[in-house]
Amino acid sequence: MTTDSTAAPLPRGFFDRPVLDVAPDLLGRTLVRRLPDGEIRLRLTEVEAYAGEVDPGSHAYRGRTERNATMYGPPGHTYVYFTYGMWHCMNLVCGPAGHASGVLLRAGEIISGAELARRRRPKARNDAELARGPARLATALDVDRTMDGTDVCGGRAAADLRVLHGSPVPRAAVSSGPRTGVGGEGAVHPWRFWVTDDPSVSPYRAHQPRRRGKRLDASRPES
Numbered sequence: 435m436t437t438d439s440t441a442a443p444l445p446r447g448f449f450d451r452p453v454l455d456v457a458p459d460l461l462g463r464t465l466v467r468r469l470p471d472g473e474i475r476l477r478l479t480e481v482e483a484y485a486g487e488v489d490p491g492s493h494a495y496r497g498r499t500e501r502n503a504t505m506y507g508p509p510g511h512t513y514v515y516f517t518y519g520m521w522h523c524m525n526l527v528c529g530p531a532g533h534a535s536g537v538l539l540r541a542g543e544i545i546s547g548a549e550l551a552r553r554r555r556p557k558a559r560n561d562a563e564l565a566r567g568p569a570r571l572a573t574a575l576d577v578d579r580t581m582d583g584t585d586v587c588g589g590r591a592a593a594d595l596r597v598l599h600g601s602p603v604p605r606a607a608v609s610s611g612p613r614t615g616v617g618g619e620g621a622v623h624p625w626r627f628w629v630t631d632d633p634s635v636s637p638y639r640a641h642q643p644r645r646r647g648k649r650l651d652a653s654r655p656e657s
Contacts, residue, residue, distance in 0.1 A: 440464070442599045443589045449509035453528045453535035457483035458608050458627040460526070460537055464545070464600035467575040468592065474547035474575055476565055477600060478539060480628040480635045482613045484525070486534030491613060491620025494534035507531030510587040512595065514572070514579055521569035522578045526586060526597070540568045540614070540626070543634040551575070567636040603629050617641030 444463065449456060458481075465476045484492040486505065493502045493515065504513045505527055513525040513536050525536035542565045544551050551564045551574040558564045565571040572578070577595075586597045609630045612621055621641055628635045 440599050440601055443587055444510075444597045444599060446508075446510045446587045449526060449528050449587070450530060451528065453483045453485055453537060454625065456526075456528045457481050457537045457625065458605065458610070459602060460539075460597075461608060461627060461629055462601045462603040464598040465539070465542065465575070465586075466596045466598060467547075467577070468594055469550060469576055471553075472547055472550050474550050475545050476542035476571070476575065477545050478542045479632045480541035480626070482538040482540055483625040483627070484536050484538060485625075486529075486536075489535075489620060489623075490618050491616040491623070492534070492536075498534070502534070504583045505534040505536050507533065510585060512577075512581055512584045512586060514577060514582040516579055517569075522572040523568040524572050524575075524577050524581075538568055539571055541566050541628070541634050541636045542571055543632070544574065562633040566634050611638065612640075614639050615641050 460478050460481050463478050465478060467474045486492050486494045487497065489495060494505050498506055504511060507527060508531045509527050509529060511527045513527055514522055516522055523538060525538045527536045529535040544561060544564050548561050554576055555564050555570060555574045565574045584595050586595050588596060607630050608627055610624045610627050612624055613626045
């Protein structure tokens with residue numbers, strides 16, 4: 435009797451490594467989301483690494499808060515945050531407990547359960563867009579803050595979220611570059627990794643500083 439190694443859950447030790455080792459190694463892995471109406475499977479195609487308190491681009495750069503507490507470990511759990519008052523994004527915690535590093539899941543290819551993802555992403559023009567971008571990925575999988583801290587290393591088929599071995603992508607087929615939307619000192623790091631030429635990968639966008647709104651009285655004549 436043979437077993438399908440691609441269906442085996444990734445062990446805790448996979449995530450208990452430096453984030454720059456884990457991030458590119460996540461490409462090609464299978465994320466499984468179990469929902470009341472069925473199951474969605476996603477092949478990871480784009481990720482970004484965040485190195486905790488030494489990384490100006492990380493939510494943990496200024497230390498531990500109630501919001502980022504799950505980033506501090508243990509590894510193999512989710513860190514889910516809410517952004518811009520409307521979107522959720524999902525990370526996988528890496529490294530030893532207390533280090534606060536994680537990998538942002540930026541994009542993936544839905545390989546089964548696309549009809550379930552379409553219910554949650556009705557505006558997607560095609561299946562390649564269902565999980566193209568971190569907020570779209572979380573939306574397609576129905577992930578929100580209630581899933582913060584979820585263990586993805588469990589072997590139970592009935593678990594809400596698991597990461598399986600899948601088919602890791604050869605390093606020759608992996609591209610890297612600056613992280614999307616990260617400015618300041620954090621902008622120089624080429625810590626975004628993606629499957630070269632994969633249609634589900636999101637477009638790169640450089641950081642755009644927020645502009646201050648124009649004062650309503652700025653054009654008022656002096657009296």
